[in-house]
Amino acid sequence: xxxxxxxxxxxxxxxxxxxxxxxxxxxxxxxxxxxxxxxxxxxxxxxxxxxxxxxxxxxxxxxxxxxxxxxxxxxxxxxxxxxxxxxxxxxxxxxxxxxxxxxxxxxxxxxxxxxxxxxxxxxxxxxxxxxxxxxxxxxxxxxxxxxxxxxxxxxxxxxxxxxxxxxxxxxxxxxxxxxxxxxxxxxxxxxxxxxxxxxxxxxxxxxxxxxxxxxxxxxxxxxxxxxxxxxxxxxxxxxxxxxxxxxxxxxxxxxxxxxxxxxxxxxxxxxxxxxxxxxxxxxxxxxxxxxxxxxxxxxxxxxxxxxxxxxxxxxxxxxxxxxxxxxxxxxxxxxxxxxxxxxxxxxxxxxxxxxxxxxxxxxxxxxxxxxxxxxxxxxxxxxxxxxxxxxxxxxxxxxxxxxxxxxxxxxxxxxxxxxxxxxxxxxxxxxxxxxxxxxxxxxx
Numbered sequence: 001x002x003x004x005x006x007x008x009x010x011x012x013x014x015x016x017x018x019x020x021x022x023x024x025x026x027x028x029x030x031x032x033x034x035x036x037x038x039x040x041x042x043x044x045x046x047x048x049x050x051x052x053x054x055x056x057x058x059x060x061x062x063x064x065x066x067x068x069x070x071x072x073x074x075x076x077x078x079x080x081x082x083x084x085x086x087x088x089x090x091x092x093x094x095x096x097x098x099x100x101x102x103x104x105x106x107x108x109x110x111x112x113x114x115x116x117x118x119x120x121x122x123x124x125x126x127x128x129x130x131x132x133x134x135x136x137x138x139x140x141x142x143x144x145x146x147x148x149x150x151x152x153x154x155x156x157x158x159x160x161x162x163x164x165x166x167x168x169x170x171x172x173x174x175x176x177x178x179x180x181x182x183x184x185x186x187x188x189x190x191x192x193x194x195x196x197x198x199x200x201x202x203x204x205x206x207x208x209x210x211x212x213x214x215x216x217x218x219x220x221x222x223x224x225x226x227x228x229x230x231x232x233x234x235x236x237x238x239x240x241x242x243x244x245x246x247x248x249x250x251x252x253x254x255x256x257x258x259x260x261x262x263x264x265x266x267x268x269x270x271x272x273x274x275x276x277x278x279x280x281x282x283x284x285x286x287x288x289x290x291x292x293x294x295x296x297x298x299x300x301x302x303x304x305x306x307x308x309x310x311x312x313x314x315x316x317x318x319x320x321x322x323x324x325x326x327x328x329x330x331x332x333x334x335x336x337x338x339x340x341x342x343x344x345x346x347x348x349x350x351x352x353x354x355x356x357x358x359x360x361x362x363x364x365x366x367x368x369x370x371x372x373x374x375x376x377x378x379x380x381x382x383x384x385x386x387x388x389x390x391x392x393x394x395x396x397x398x399x400x401x402x403x404x405x406x407x408x409x410x411x412x413x414x415x416x417x418x419x420x421x422x423x424x425x426x427x428x429x430x431x432x433x434x435x436x437x438x439x440x441x442x443x444x
Contacts, residue, residue: 064235109219129155136227139219172208204251247272247319266300285310370416
C-alpha cells in the first residue's frame with residue numbers, strides 16, 4: 001500500500017533477527033566461543049531452549065503510536081516524494097521500493113514536516129555499491145532544503161549516524177558492521193530532542209547529540225549505489241499523558257575492566273518519549289538466568305561482584321522512565337570466570353591446549369599439562385550437566401583437581417591460563433575414566 005498515516009498495524013517483519021536471547025548470540029558468544037560448550041551441545045540447546053530464552057513481553061507497556069507505515073504491497077508509492085535517482089515499486093520476494101541509479105544521492109521522503117520526536121524503521125537491502133563510501137539508509141527530520149539526519153549502512157563495512165546540511169554530510173558516530181550486499185538488514189533512527197540513536201538489526205549501536213535540526217519528514221536514501229527498502233514504520237516518541245510507552249531498549253553494555261573478583265561495565269544512554277529515569281542492571285551465570293543486581297541513575301561505569309562458582313557471567317541493562325515503564329533488557333555482554341590473579345604482561349600467545357580430563361581416582365580429575373611460551377599459571381575445570389548448565393568446579397595450579405559432580409550427563413573440560421589471561425581449552429568430554437588402551441597387535 002502507499003504510505004499511510006495515523007493508527008496502523010505494522011506488517012510482520014520478514015527475515016529480521018528477533019530480539020530474543022538466541023538471536024543476540026547468547027549461546028554462541030557466551031558459551032560456544034568461550035570454549036565451554038562443544039558445537040553439538042550448543043546445537044541441542046538452540047533447538048530445545050528457544051522458547052525459554054525469549055524474553056517475556058512487557059505487559060503494562062504500550063508500543064509507540066504509529067505515525068506512518070508502508071509495505072508497498074499495493075504496488076504503489078503514494079505519498080512518497082523523491083529527489084534524485086530513479087525510484088519505483090519492484091518485486092523482491094514481495095513488493096519493495098527500489099532505487100536503481102548509481103550516481104549521486106537519491107532521497108525519498110514521506111510524512112509530516114512538523115514531526116519532531118520519532119523513530120523511523122526500514123528493512124534495507126543494499127544492491128550495488130560503486131565506492132567505499134556508497135551507502136543506503138533511513139532519514140529523519142528531512143527539511144525542505146534537503147537537510148536531514150541519517151543512519152546508513154556503508155560499503156566500507158561501517159554503519160554511520162550523521163547529519164546533512166548545506167549539501168555536506170557530517171558523521172556524528174560510526175561503528176564497524178559487515179556490508180553484505182543483497183542482504184536485508186533493519187535500520188532504525190530515533191530522534192528525540194537533541195538525542196539521536198541508531199539501531200541496527202535490533203541492537204542500538206550508535207548515539208549522538210545534535211541541535212541543528214528540530215523537525216521534518218522521515219525518509220530513505222542511497223548514495224552512489226542502489227538499494228531496496230521495505231516495511232517502513234514511523235513511530236512517535238512525543239510525550240504523552242498518561243505515559244505508557246517504555247524507553248528504547250539500551251545497547252549492549254561494554255566491559256571497562258575485569259579483576260579476579262569484579263567487572264566494571266558501562267553503556268550508552270537511550271531515549272524515552274518523556275525521559276529515562278534510571279537503568280536496571282542484570283546479571284546471570286546460566287544462559288537461562290538473568291536477575292536484577294543494581295539500579296542506577298546514569299550509564300556507569302558500574303562495578304559488580306562476580307560469582308566465584310560461575311563459568312561465565314553475563315550482564316544486560318534495561319531503562320525505566322518516571323512512570324515505571326521498563327524497556328526490554330539489552331543484548332548481553334558475557335565474560336568468562338577470570339583467573340584468581342591480576343592480569344599482567346603484554347603476552348598475546350595462548351597456551352597450547354591441555355589434555356582431556358580423565359577420572360584417575362575418587363573424585364579426582366587429571367590431565368596432561370598445557371605448554372606456554374611464558375608459563376601456565378592456572379587451570380579452570382568446567383562442568384556441563386543436563387545439557388544446559390555450566391559451572392566452574394575448580395581453579396588449580398597443577399594439572400589435577402578434586403571435584404564434586406552432580407547432575408545428569410556430566411561432561412568436563414579444562415581451560416589453561418597464562419599470566420596475561422590468554423587461554424586454551426581441552427575438548428569437552430564425558431566425566432569418567434579415560435578410554436581403555438588399545439591392545440597391541442597379537443596380544444591376547
